[in-house]
Amino acid sequence: MKSIFSILLLFCFGLTYSQTSISGTVLDDSGLPIPGANVIVVGTSSGTVTDFDGKFNLTTDSEPPFTIQISSVGFATSNQEVTANNQSFDVVLEEGTALDEVVISASRTPERVFESPVTVERFGLKEIKSTASADFYGGLEDLKGVDVNTNSLTFKSVNTRGFATFANTRFMQLVDGMDNSTPALNFPIGNLVGMIETDVLSVELLPGASSALYGANAFNGILFMRSKNPFDFEGISGYIKKGITDQEAAGENAYTDLGIRLAHKFTDKFAAKVNFGYLKGTDWAATSEVDKIDPSRTRSNTNYDGINVYGDEVSTNIRSASGLGIIPDVVVSRTGYNEETLTNYNAESIKADWGLYFRPIDGNSLELSYVGKVGTGSTIYQGTNRYNINGFFQQQHKLEVRNDNFFVRAYEVSDKAGDSYDMVFTGININRAWKSDEDWFGDYIATYAGIELSGNPQGLTDQQKHDAARAAADTGRYLPGSPEFKNAFNQSINNPDLSQGSKFQDASKYIHSDANYNFGHLIDVAEIQVGGSFRRYNLNSGGTIYTDGDSPIDYSEFGVYTQVQKDLELNESLKLKLTASGRYDKSELFDGFFSPRLSGGLTVNKNHNIRASVQTGFRNPTTQDLFIGLDAGRAILVGSAKENLDRYVRTFNVSTEGQTLGQPATVTQTGAVAYNNSYSQQSVRDFANSGNPADLEIANPDLIKPEQVTSVEIGYRGKLNKVIVDFSTYYNAYKDFISQNVVISPYYGTVGDNSSSVQAIANGDFQAYSTYTNSDANVNSYGASLGLSTKVFKNFDLSGSYTFTKLDFDQEANPDFQTNFNTPEHKFKASFGNTELFKNFGFNVSYRFSDDYFWEATFGNGVVPEFHVVDAQINYNIPSLKTTLKAGGTNLTGKEYFTAFGTGFIGSMYYVGLTINNL
Structure with a gap:
């Protein structure tokens, strides 16, 4: 506690009470205001955005002289020198490129994408407006190098650079600095309980290892989502989208998505906001009856185990079970139920958040805030089994103190499983509620033996004998829709004992705190940052997921880091930016680990930037890796x-x-x-x-320990005539690779x-x-991404990207070891559009291609065929009403596809939407 108190004192002493106020107007080169432009004090995290009229007001504790940086998507960045208090600016931004956009995530400080020391992708207000996807989160699929695996309509998993599963514990998702992963599952469940579209300020994505600044889970990449501060974005805004989803298995179904944001600055010292979002639709139905072990087997096979058929996981060798020589030496499985009989495919999300923001000192950037978030919903999750996540509830509460130079925050994340259940065990236990496994296999064996002992007078083939035995054992079986089936179904989904039921029970939580201080305003030699974090887990599943039947399981981990960044002007045409970061993390269950990062960026003639970095990352075993104790049917999962x-x-x-x-x-x-x-x-x-x-x-196998990676990356960003180029290549070498x-x-x-x-x-x-x-085996991966963008026909936007990803692993030498790489070797994406085809009218068309790849996970393994997807949208702005009308469709070719073995086929979606008062 003394150490924590000392750190807090350090941050508090870092406060300064000087006050500088500036204001201004930001216009484009035709004299029109630019709403939503970023205005940032260089070297700090202090900033604001312009309103609908392009105006801004900014108060900072930085003392003149200092520099402000004004940027907006599609325009060149402008730097203005502040030399006095109450200075006013009229700034004209010239048309620019995506390289001029400002990001914060790469170095925890504002910097242009062009100068970022590592690869970074950005999805801002312009991209949200122009995406053809039904929501901004789905629009992430169009980013270079990004994989988005569709678990269900409301649950999409974002990943970069391979090793993707829906339980993606290698990828972190932060919303205003808060980890969005669920305590029970240990990974984010898409945007099910995340942000609403009108409150999104920006989305940034860092591919690859980022442990040096962000800790253990920042192993494969991080997604940063930032919301709008009510001091900067006031008023009422909202949207509504109506449409249909179209899938061969589920038919046409209504789709509704709406959200509203209310924000108000009551005084210069106090502001507040409230957001509410609601989504309702029908999920992509999973109806595959292909045998997950051997695709050549049909449902008539004695040991059939259908992908989306549950209950047939229970099997036995009937000769061993009977001890009779006349019984064949084969494995027989019970008859299962199709998934569609065990769920209603309801897809729903209800979420709300609120924030209270207090700036106690006039003219000072010090801000105190409280943010609360709650969300509930229904979706399908595919992990070891297929789960109906019904009424899942998650809440977050955060307290934060920050100014231009530091932040200290603490938050709690907790969840409740609601009425969620395991569909595989639902099928298993409906069968058992009707007839025990012993009785069912006994009836099967008795029928088969009876045919043999009678001399088989009907001359049945072996297949016909098995069919007769199954028919006899299934006599009286509960049929879907019958009162007996419904009663057994309800008993199962309300019983957390997996020997009799299938209820998913959990009320876990974790508390997290982190802090950062930037000494840039105190030291001229270099920009130096220090920070740290602490997390404590409380696992509480009542023994249904974890081995916590007697009492909850608690454990903790912490980390500290520093970063030094230096800009060197070599000459008029050469500028070198060097960054060195290092972080030490310690879990109470494992030895500590140090993860450094070194990077350099060389800017040549202001239009070309060459970057290189070497960094190490690590990943602590997840709560499930450590403490799970779950009978999943085919195998029992035991944490190590x-x-x-x-x-x-x-x-x-x-x-x-x-x-x-x-x-x-x-x-x-x-x-x-x-x-x-x-x-x-x-x-x-x-x-x-x-x-x-x-x-x-x-x-x-040995007990688990943290996984490590060493990543080398080289990249180039620049402008070649009218073409913007962003290229990167990397090589990752893993040590102590974690897998099941x-x-x-x-x-x-x-x-x-x-x-x-x-x-x-x-x-x-x-x-x-x-x-x-x-694994003691060598697990490596490498790849490259190339993005190109330009203007054609004067003002049409044309862009494309290609991504290559490859696993380097000897599977034949390690047949029992699954890497779960689950990533296509080749991906290609392209978009074509115009934000102003004619006055206030714009459009965008996007295309995605994915090579075929092999998906492996605990639920099952199989090939994901290549797919081609075309999405499109048109939009019309009504400036006088501050309103945008939008109509679009996804997967317009209608050719259904899937991104993971075992999920429902993804059909098409068509929608119309109206957005009001959103920058």
Whole structure:
């Protein structure tokens, strides 16, 4: 506590009480006002934006002389020298390029995109207005190098540079500095409980490792979303969009999205805002009946396991179960239910946030604020299984103190699972509510044996015998829509015990605090920043996700960092910008880790910038990696924190063959067996085919530790005649790569004993566990992105980008290890539009191509075919009403596609919208 108090004192002593007020008007070269232009005090985070009339007022604690930087998308940046208090400016911005835009995320300080030391993508007010997507979050799909995987209509996962899953714990999403990841799931769930469109000021995206400034989860990239401050953006604004979604499986369904923002500056010292958003639609239905293990198998196969069919995960070897030689040595699965019978595909999002902002000192940039956010909604989430996230609730509360040179903030994020449930276990337990697994397989075996013992007088083929056995075992099965089915369904989704139900139960939270101080106003030699963060987790799933059945699980982590940035004027045509950053992070569960970053940017003749950087990143194991304890059907997930292993306890029935060998009827195992008494999954498959015990290989994976990456990046930004070029290439080398590894633990015997454990495997007396560990294999990736943009036919915007991404990993040498790279090797994106085709009328058309790629995840593995998507929109402005009318459509070709194995096919969407009073 003394250390924290000392740091707070340092920040407080950094306050200055000088006051400088400036004002002005920003116009374009035709004399029209530019609303929404950024006005920033150079070297600080202090700034404002122009109103609808292009006017601005800014009060700062910087003492003259200092420089303000005025920028707006599509215009060249202008720097103005402030030499006195109450100075007024009339600024004319000339037409410019995207390189003139100002970003904050790359170095935690304002700087032009052109001079950023690392790759950065920006999505501002202009892009939000012109995107053809139905909402701004979907518009991120058009950014260079960005992958957006569609989990469902309201849940899209953003990723860069490979290793994508919907449970994307390698990518961070910050909203006004607050981590938007859910405490229970440990990753952001898209914009389900995020921002509404009229409150978005800017979106910035940093691809690649950024741990040096942003800590453990900033491993693969960060998405920054900034909202509008009510001191700078007053008034009432809102939007409404109506349309339809069109999918072959779900048909045509209504779509509604609306939002309203109310902001008011009551005095020069106090301002407040409130936002509300509502979205309602029908999700993309997932109806695939392809077998997830072997696509060549049909539903008539004895061990069928359909992708979107649930309940058929329960299976057994019927010869081992019966002990009868006349029964074939095959695995049989129970009959499952299609996903569409287990969910209503309701897609809904209701969110609200509010903020109180206080500037206590006249003429000083010191600001105190409280922000609260709540959100609830329904969506589909695909992780280990498919989940109906119904009534999920998340809230955030933040207190922050900041001025031009520092910020100190603390916030809490908590969630409640609502009425969410696991659709896979819903199918499993509806079956069990009707007939136990033992009785069902008993009926199946008895029918098959009866045919054999009767001499098969009807001359049935083997397939017909199995069909008859299944029909007999399924006699009386609950049919979808029947009262019995509905009753069993409701009982399952309201019971968190996965042996009987499927309810997803959680009320976890974390508290986080971080601070930053910029000494740039005190030191002329270089710009120096210091900062730090602290987080404490409280996991509380009642034993349904984590091994927290007895009490919640608490643990914490912290980090401190510094950055030094220096501009060097080598001569009139050469300018060098050097940046050095370093961060130390420590989790109470692991040793500390230091992650440095070195970068340099050389500007040549003001139009060309060459950048290079070397940085290291790290990723702490997630809460699920550490403390999960969940039977997912095909495997039991056991986190590998040392104290977690013996908290997961399960009793299993031993086969008849095992009992004849003197084994007990039941055995009890803890999760520790996955890590200290297991065979590799592939070797068990090999043994099943060969019967040779020598094929069995001991797995016994090591307990998990943090993952590391070293990233080298080289890039170029510049203007070649009329073409804007942005190129980057990178190479990532991973160490201790974290992934899940499925292993097989025998019920009896010790692996490698060549006796009891081998017999257990042969008798089917074993359990599959999904472990969390690190690979000692070399995992590397590399890639490059090229973006080009220009003006054609005088004022038409034309842009395109190509991204290449490649995994460097020997899968054959590591058959049980999944990297979950899940990224196309080739992506191409293009857009063509005009914001002023004729007076107040604009349009935009965008195109996306994705190469085919192999998707692997705990839910299932499969090929994602290549796809081509065309989106378009037209818009009309009514300046007198400060209103924009917009009509658009996505996936206009109508060719349905998907971005991940197991999800619903993405159809088309058509919408019309009206936005009022939004800059």
